[in-house]
Amino acid sequence: MTKKVLFVLTSRDQYDDGTPTGLWLEEASEPYNILTESGVDVDLVSINGGEVPIDPNSTQNDELNKYSDFVEKIKQLSSLDDVNVDNYDAVYLPGGHGTVFDYAHNQKLAAILAQFKGEGKYISSVCHGPSAFVGAKDNDGNFLVDGVTLTSFTDDEERTMKLDEKVPFLTQTELENQGAKFVADDNFSVHVEKDGQFITGQNPQSSVAIGEALRDALK
Secondary structure: OOOEEEEEEOOOOEOOOOOEOOEOHHHHHHHHHHHHHOOOEEEEEEOOOEOOOEOHHHHOOOHHHHOHHHHHHOOOEEEHHHOOHHHOOEEEEOOOOOHHHHOOOOHHHHHHHHHHHHOOOEEEEEOOHHHHHOOOEOOOOOEOOOOOEEOOOOHHHHHHOOOOOOOOOOHHHHHHHOOOEEOOOOOOOOOEEEEOOEEEEOOHHHHHHHHHHHHHHHO
């Protein structure tokens, strides 16, 4: 039976000061290509539906052409309202700084993630995507990631990029505050953590590795 993965993408197109942000294109495109080329079905939705904003910083090296097929696919998406968790074997949450604004403390997304966790399905995410776990609780009322070994874009990486003052929180710190066993590798190095049903990657450099890890887990 064909495996199915749900990709949830950000709908947020700017920081509070108006600077453009959105989805980090590679973090969605590479795993999408890896999964679909291995025969996995992938459905794409965004927080609010419609066209997904792409962080312009993620398209500086001709990525719009490299990932043109994927860019076309995200011009008109359904929203979280249309998601039925029963249809999927895994959820994948790519990053981009848009996610720290519309993934975190999102009750609708948290409820979807709680159902994935409760049913033992894979929850995979990379870079700022784990901001979806911030504020999220499982069906027992505990923080979704309490006791889970994971990674995300680190506080040091955020400071190195000089974006720590532009985000509403530091993802690593928030996940640690909610009981996650956070593992940080060297800045901007390929790093994936696997803990049961959780598969997480640290940064954009981990985009291929997270796609391969989720593909292999679904085999």
